[in-house]
Amino acid sequence: MPTAFAFTGHTRRIARALVETMVPRWPDFDTDLTDPVLERLERTLDAQPKAVQTLVVAGLWGLEVSGPVFGHGLGRLSAIDRDERDRRLTRIAHHPFPTFRQGILLYQTLVNLCAYSMPEVEAHLGARRREWRKDRQALREVLVQLDEGAKAPQTPAALGSYGHLDPQAFIEFGAAERLRDAANATQTPAPASTDTALDSDGTEPSVEKPKTRKRAATPRRKGP
Amino acid sequence: MTAAATPNIVVPESRGATLRLDCDVVVVGSGAGGATAAATLAEAGLDVICLEEGGYHPTAEYSADIPQMIAKILRNGGATAIMGRSPVPYLEGRCVGGSTVVNGGMCWRTPERVLDTWVNEYRLEALSARRLEPHFEEVERTINARYQDPGSEGPNNDMFKRGADRLGWKLSKNRRNQIHCVGSNDCVTGCPTGAKQSTISTWLPRLYARGGAVYTHCRVEKILQEGGRVVGVAGRIVDLDGERRFVVRSRAVVLAGGAVQTPILMLRNGIQVKSGQVGRNFTIHPNVKMAALFDHPVAVRGAHQAWQCIEFEHEGILMAPGLIPLAFQSVAFNDFGPRLAQRMRDHEHIATGGILVDDHASGRVQVLPFGIPLVRYDVTDEDQRRFIQGAAYLATLYFEAGAREVYTPFHHFPRLRSPDDIRRMKAAAPRVQDTEYFTAHLMGTVRMHGDARQGALSPDGQVWDRPGLYVADAAAMPGTIGVNPQVTIMALARHIALHLGDRLKSRAAA
Numbered sequence: 001m002p003t004a005f006a007f008t009g010h011t012r013r014i015a016r017a018l019v020e021t022m023v024p025r026w027p028d029f030d031t032d033l034t035d036p037v038l039e040r041l042e043r044t045l046d047a048q049p050k051a052v053q054t055l056v057v058a059g060l061w062g063l064e065v066s067g068p069v070f071g072h073g074l075g076r077l078s079a080i081d082r083d084e085r086d087r088r089l090t091r092i093a094h095h096p097f098p099t100f101r102q103g104i105l106l107y108q109t110l111v112n113l114c115a116y117s118m119p120e121v122e123a124h125l126g127a128r129r130r131e132w133r134k135d136r137q138a139l140r141e142v143l144v145q146l147d148e149g150a151k152a153p154q155t156p157a158a159l160g161s162y163g164h165l166d167p168q169a170f171i172e173f174g175a176a177e178r179l180r181d182a183a184n185a186t187q188t189p190a191p192a193s194t195d196t197a198l199d200s201d202g203t204e205p206s207v208e209k210p211k212t213r214k215r216a217a218t219p220r221r222k223g224p
Numbered sequence: 225m226t227a228a229a230t231p232n233i234v235v236p237e238s239r240g241a242t243l244r245l246d247c248d249v250v251v252v253g254s255g256a257g258g259a260t261a262a263a264t265l266a267e268a269g270l271d272v273i274c275l276e277e278g279g280y281h282p283t284a285e286y287s288a289d290i291p292q293m294i295a296k297i298l299r300n301g302g303a304t305a306i307m308g309r310s311p312v313p314y315l316e317g318r319c320v321g322g323s324t325v326v327n328g329g330m331c332w333r334t335p336e337r338v339l340d341t342w343v344n345e346y347r348l349e350a351l352s353a354r355r356l357e358p359h360f361e362e363v364e365r366t367i368n369a370r371y372q373d374p375g376s377e378g379p380n381n382d383m384f385k386r387g388a389d390r391l392g393w394k395l396s397k398n399r400r401n402q403i404h405c406v407g408s409n410d411c412v413t414g415c416p417t418g419a420k421q422s423t424i425s426t427w428l429p430r431l432y433a434r435g436g437a438v439y440t441h442c443r444v445e446k447i448l449q450e451g452g453r454v455v456g457v458a459g460r461i462v463d464l465d466g467e468r469r470f471v472v473r474s475r476a477v478v479l480a481g482g483a484v485q486t487p488i489l490m491l492r493n494g495i496q497v498k499s500g501q502v503g504r505n506f507t508i509h510p511n512v513k514m515a516a517l518f519d520h521p522v523a524v525r526g527a528h529q530a531w532q533c534i535e536f537e538h539e540g541i542l543m544a545p546g547l548i549p550l551a552f553q554s555v556a557f558n559d560f561g562p563r564l565a566q567r568m569r570d571h572e573h574i575a576t577g578g579i580l581v582d583d584h585a586s587g588r589v590q591v592l593p594f595g596i597p598l599v600r601y602d603v604t605d606e607d608q609r610r611f612i613q614g615a616a617y618l619a620t621l622y623f624e625a626g627a628r629e630v631y632t633p634f635h636h637f638p639r640l641r642s643p644d645d646i647r648r649m650k651a652a653a654p655r656v657q658d659t660e661y662f663t664a665h666l667m668g669t670v671r672m673h674g675d676a677r678q679g680a681l682s683p684d685g686q687v688w689d690r691p692g693l694y695v696a697d698a699a700a701m702p703g704t705i706g707v708n709p710q711v712t713i714m715a716l717a718r719h720i721a722l723h724l725g726d727r728l729k730s731r732a733a734a
Contacts (some may be wrong), residue, residue: 167375
């Protein structure tokens with residue numbers, strides 16, 4: 001997807017070299033993440049202020065020519081191999097002067113956020129974040145439906161799981177299906193528990209009931 | 225105009241003649257303070273317009289693409305930081321609902337000891353625990369402040385509780401503004417199930433029900449003044465294709481853009497009170513992240529934060545678990561490339577938590593020449609000592625819970641392998657400059673004070689010396705509170721809005 005902000009010319013070469021060094025790599029993961037992460041990085045920067053974009057570009061050029069300054073050699077960052085770049089960037093990341101460290105921290109934060117939120121990386125690490133979101137959406141829908149027929153509890157403790165769902169099974173995939181099956185089997189919504197959740201000081205909180213909302217009304221605006 | 229979801233959420237046309245609106249009260253911002261004030265004023269029978277700089281993004285738009293969501297709902301695409309001895313990144317919502325869309329949803333009342341200070345030292349009788357009680361109740365009822373469904377907490381919270389229980393440390397169970405939080409672990413980029421009760425689903429529907437409206441993409445740049453009185457605001461429609469301006473004239477203006485944006489707007493408009501307090505007294509509840517490696521899975525699924533450890537509250541140290549998605553977990557370690565990749569293989573075994581310090585420092589929000597904002601805050605050595613102590617407590621808790629390793633925010637002490645390492649870390653006394661902080665609680669830059677010589681706002685929230693201008697967000701807080709501020713902001717906003725409503729109605733009657 002084209003973005004308004006894009007690294008161009010030699011700046012792009014430097015950015016690509018930096019990203020190539022910082023992206024995650026595993027022996028059992030074949031995909032080279034450099035270009036997809038670079039593209040996500042551009043999209044991320046696109047939403048950020050011009051001052052930040054300028055700072056990022058200036059910092060890249062600073063890193064490009066920083067070899068002699070830090071005593072890492074004369075070669076430019078984009079011209080040396082990946083392992084050597086890794087050594088240079090790691091040394092700067094542990095420099096005694098905090099400002100230099102914070103520069104690397106900025107880039108590694110941007111690259112890590114872009115890389116570790118990619119579906120293929122999440123899948124490789126077994127995070128299953130996207131499936132988990134869908135699973136949770138389904139579970140919440142069932143809980144809300146069940147609560148519509150349930151009696152309001154006498155405490156402000158959350159509804160739903162009381163009498164509906166075994167707490168041990170709450171953080172499991174497929175809870176919604178099991179809950180739906182159980183509800184279909186009984187054909188009636190389970191009553192809400194009168195379990196009382198206590199405040200930290202042991203006192204019983206005040207009564208709270210679920211709310212109904214009014215439909216929105218048309219605004220009374222004077223204007224076009 | 226085009227309408228999104230309800231006719232009360234107005235996405236203005238981005239081209240054409242200046243958009244001109246009139247109302248009784250214009251509220252700038254739709255987050256915790258703005259939405260509460262707007263709904264309260266509308267329910268008092270006033271004609272209210274709420275202006276929001278960001279767009280309207282309901283639950284259906286919250287995608288799993290984290291960079292995309294950050295760009296959509298956070299100010300500056302998440303690139304916001306406070307300058308100082310060590311930069312402190314912070315997150316600020318920029319969308320309808322403001323920071324209530326991206327926060328963790330913790331619901332704590334202002335501690336009574338803090339309210340006592342406000343009454344006794346700041347001469348704010350109206351903010352006593354007794355007088356705020358009905359506001360707290362109304363806020364908690366409206367935003368559905370509840371405990372988690374049993375079982376939804378997840379192992380990240382369970383490990384924290386196990387460690388605290390074994391040590392006999394006092395825990396407090398969090399109420400959160402949620403209905404059936406099912407532990408999606410995506411709070412910070414917008415709750416994907418709609419469980420979190422941001423102002424989008426709580427206060428703003430109350431505003432709409434009384435005919436009020438939210439105008440999106442409206443960046444307020446000018447505060448209109450006539451004869452020393454504030455009579456409206458003006459600005460530009462942003463982030464859409466076009467360059468249209470808007471002007472809203474009103475009997476009163478309520479600023480609720482947060483503790484950074486509100487003073488910047490005031491200072492850019494030359495609004496400084498005689499006491500010179502606008503932009504001062506900036507407190508941030510600095511916090512640090514920690515992580516711990518366990519032998520069994522503890523992460524990925526569950527609620528963001530179900531508990532807080534209040535054992536050391538008297539020292540100004542609060543500890544809590546904080547479950548975060550994989551991508552945010554990856555930035556908790558100061559590393560990159562294959563080394564980080566190797567560590568992230570264990571991501572399911574890594575618990576995350578944090579330490580919040582009730583800070584004593586005071587930063588400042590300034591506007592430099594050409595309108596350039598400068599936000600500055602220096603963590604003090606005293607607060608740093610508490611961070612080191614807090615890190616020692618939290619590491620002890622994690623080791624007690626069975627952690628193999630604990631990761632700290634201190635550059636020269638990134639990893640602890642045993643309680644002996646904790647002693648070494650304390651002895652090394654990491655410096656402020658070698659610590660990575662973070663915050664989401666910005667407060668106090670336009671503080672209330674009963675004495676006009678020491679504060680920027682009167683006890684009813686009006687800017688001293690500036691009739692018609694009110695502030696109803698975290699900037700109005702007289703000082704730091706030591707707990708998550710959402711409920712305090714809403715209670716203050718309600719207090720301010722009720723006073724303003726009474727004043728405008730009595731003036732109209734007269």
